Amino acid sequence: MxxxxxxxxxxxxxxxxxxxxxxxxxxxxxxxxxxxxxxxxxxxxxxMAPAVSETTTAPRPTGAPAETALDKLRQHVEKTSDYVGSNFVSEARAMHQGSAPERAIHGEARIEDARKLIEDGVPIAPLPFVPRQKAN
Structure with a gap:
């Protein structure tokens, strides 16, 4: 990253x-x-200056407004949608075509596949964080 x-x-x-x-x-x-x-x-x-590691590890400051907002967004997405992992493209397309029940989902897609979904009118949006995989 x-x-x-x-x-x-x-x-x-x-x-x-x-x-x-x-x-x-x-x-x-x-x-x-x-x-x-x-x-x-x-x-x-x-x-921007490169990040340089120190020999000691200082505690990372937390609570910055942007960090807090992203954490809240992540929690909301994870709580209110299903993680479908690499099946995101097929799941989104199936819901758009009516062959699968509509529900909120999040997952992963290659850029070219996401672009094709957008071109085909499938309503998707990138998340400002990498989804965490859920343990099954």
Whole structure:
């Protein structure tokens, strides 16, 4: 995982996590990197200092407003939807076509598969965090 400091064309600055540098590039090209304040997809990386590890581990500060909001969102998503893992694309498509009962789901999809769902009118949205796999 890699964290980037980002800035939209309207000057809003925010951070976001990505699986890799290539992952960021692909999501940005697909219009899936959006400003957390205004929703603009005209977003670029900003200059940031690399994270340097120390020999001692200091406690990580918690409770930042963005971190708290993301944690609440994650808890809400996990509580109110079914995790379908790598079956997300087929489940979303089946619900959209009426061959499966509608319900709230979350899971994982490759960018090209998510783009195809959007092109086909299937209502989906990326989550600002990587889903945790649930133990069965």
């Amino acid at each position: 890699i964290r980037y400091a980002l800035r939209c064309a309207n000057g809003h600055v925010f951070d976001s996590w990505f699986r890799s540098s290539d992952g960021y590039d692909a999501m940005r090209a697909a219009g899936q990197v959006t400003c957390t304040t205004c929703g603009s997809t005209d977003v670029d990386k900003t200059l």
